[in-house]
Amino acid sequence: MSRKEGGSMIKDYSFKCSVATYIVSYIEYKQKSGRHVETIFYTMLTFDRFLQEMQYTKEYVDKDIIDAWLDSMKNLSCATYYRKVLEIRRFLYYMSRLGVDNYIPPKPPSRHKEHxxxxxxxxEMDRIFSSCDSLRxxxxxPRSLMIAVPxxxxxxxxxxxxxxxALSINNGDVDFSRHVILLRQTKNGSQRLVPLNPSMEKVLKEYIAYRDRMPIKGLCDSHxxxxxxxxxxxxxxGxxxxxxxxxxxxAGISLADHGKGPSLHSLRYTAxxxxxxxxxxxxKSLYCSLPILSSFMGHRKVFDTEYYLRLTQEMFPELNVMDLNVTNCINEIVKQSLNPCKYNNS
Structure with a gap:
C-alpha cells in the first residue's frame, strides 16, 4: 500500500478490529483538526492488526489487552515505544470522551530521562560547518543531496x-523581504513564522543561486x-x-551506539x-528567558521549554550562581514591598 495522506489512506485499508469504527473516526477527527495523519494512521494500523491477531471482540479496550500490547512492543526502540504509547493513549482518551469506558495506560517515562x-x-559546531563545506x-x-547539506x-x-x-519548506515559504520562513507542517499542527538572521539569509541565497543552476523544470516554483x-x-x-x-x-566527533550519540535532532537541542x-x-535571567525560548522553539507551553532550562543549568552550573545574584536582589525587593513597615522601621 502506498503511503498516501489523509482520507485516501483510510479508504485503502479497511480496519477490521472490534473498535474499528472509533479508529476511523479518530483519524478523521485528527485530519480535520489540521494534523498530518500519516504517522497516526500507521500506529493505528498496527494496533488494529494486533487486536485482530488476539481475536479481541470487546467494543472497549480493557487492561488485559493493553498489557498484552505493551508486552508485544518490548523489543522496539525507546523512541518508537514512547511515540506509539502516547498515540494510543490519545486514541483511548478520544473514545472515553465519546462515552466508552476504556483502560488508559500510564504515560511512559520521558525519553529524555533515559538518554x-x-x-x-x-x-564542534565550527568543525561541523567546515566538514559540510568540504563534502565532495x-x-x-543523481540522488545525492550534498548540495543542500551545508x-x-x-x-x-x-x-x-x-x-x-526544515525538509517540508517550499520555495514560497521563504520571505527574504520580511526575513522569515513560514513553517506549514509542524509537530503541533499549527503554522508559525521563523525569523532569519542576516548571515542565515546570505547562506540560503547562495544555496538557492547554486541550486537554480540545475536544468530542472519547476525547480524555482513557489510550491x-x-x-x-x-x-x-x-x-x-533518512x-x-x-x-x-x-x-x-x-569532523572528528564520535558516533555512539544505540541512539545515544549525536544526531540531526541534537542541533535543535544545541541551538x-x-x-x-x-x-x-x-x-537576561534564565527564567525570564523562558518565554522567548519557548516561542523560538515553537513550543505551545512554556513548561515544554523548562527541560532545556534544567539541561542548561546542569551543563553550566556557574550560571546558577550568577543567576542567584540577580534573583536574590529581586527577592529582596519583593520582601520590602510585602513588608514595608518592617523595612521602614529598620
Missing part, C-alpha cells in the same frame, strides 16, 4: 526548527521544495541523517542551549 541529548560545543562526490550519484545544517542550528519541519537532491526531488530525513553521520566522522547561555550572558 540525555548530545549538545555540541561551539568548537567521488562518483556521480545550508540545511546551518538552518537547523540557526533557527532550532525540527528536521522534518517546489527548498532543499532538493540532484534530480530536484525533496530531500528525505538520507540527510546518513550524510550527517559522515559529516560528524569527518536552544547555546541561545539560553547567550541571553543569560547578555544580562
Amino acid at each position: 540525555p541529548p548530545y549538545i555540541f560545543t561551539h568548537d 562526490l567521488k562518483n556521480f550519484y 545550508a540545511y545544517i546551518r538552518l537547523l542550528y540557526s533557527t532550532a526548527i525540527r528536521t522534518s519541519e 517546489s521544495p527548498l532543499f532538493v537532491n540532484l534530480v530536484g526531488k525533496r530531500c528525505d530525513r 538520507s540527510m541523517g546518513h550524510v550527517f553521520r559522515r559529516v560528524l566522522t569527518d 536552544c542551549i547555546h541561545s539560553f547561555v547567550k541571553m543569560f550572558r547578555a544580562g
Whole structure:
C-alpha cells in the first residue's frame, strides 16, 4: 500500500478490529483538526492488526489487552515505544470522551530521562560547518543531496526548527523581504513564522543561486521544495541523517551506539542551549528567558521549554550562581514591598 495522506489512506485499508469504527473516526477527527495523519494512521494500523491477531471482540479496550500490547512492543526502540504509547493513549482518551469506558495506560517515562541529548560545543559546531563545506562526490550519484547539506545544517542550528519541519519548506515559504520562513507542517499542527538572521539569509541565497543552476523544470516554483537532491526531488530525513553521520566522522566527533550519540535532532537541542547561555550572558535571567525560548522553539507551553532550562543549568552550573545574584536582589525587593513597615522601621 502506498503511503498516501489523509482520507485516501483510510479508504485503502479497511480496519477490521472490534473498535474499528472509533479508529476511523479518530483519524478523521485528527485530519480535520489540521494534523498530518500519516504517522497516526500507521500506529493505528498496527494496533488494529494486533487486536485482530488476539481475536479481541470487546467494543472497549480493557487492561488485559493493553498489557498484552505493551508486552508485544518490548523489543522496539525507546523512541518508537514512547511515540506509539502516547498515540494510543490519545486514541483511548478520544473514545472515553465519546462515552466508552476504556483502560488508559500510564504515560511512559520521558525519553529524555533515559538518554540525555548530545549538545555540541561551539568548537564542534565550527568543525561541523567546515566538514559540510568540504563534502565532495567521488562518483556521480543523481540522488545525492550534498548540495543542500551545508545550508540545511546551518538552518537547523540557526533557527532550532525540527528536521522534518526544515525538509517540508517550499520555495514560497521563504520571505527574504520580511526575513522569515513560514513553517506549514509542524509537530503541533499549527503554522508559525521563523525569523532569519542576516548571515542565515546570505547562506540560503547562495544555496538557492547554486541550486537554480540545475536544468530542472519547476525547480524555482513557489510550491517546489527548498532543499532538493540532484534530480530536484525533496530531500528525505533518512538520507540527510546518513550524510550527517559522515559529516560528524569527518569532523572528528564520535558516533555512539544505540541512539545515544549525536544526531540531526541534537542541533535543535544545541541551538536552544547555546541561545539560553547567550541571553543569560547578555544580562537576561534564565527564567525570564523562558518565554522567548519557548516561542523560538515553537513550543505551545512554556513548561515544554523548562527541560532545556534544567539541561542548561546542569551543563553550566556557574550560571546558577550568577543567576542567584540577580534573583536574590529581586527577592529582596519583593520582601520590602510585602513588608514595608518592617523595612521602614529598620
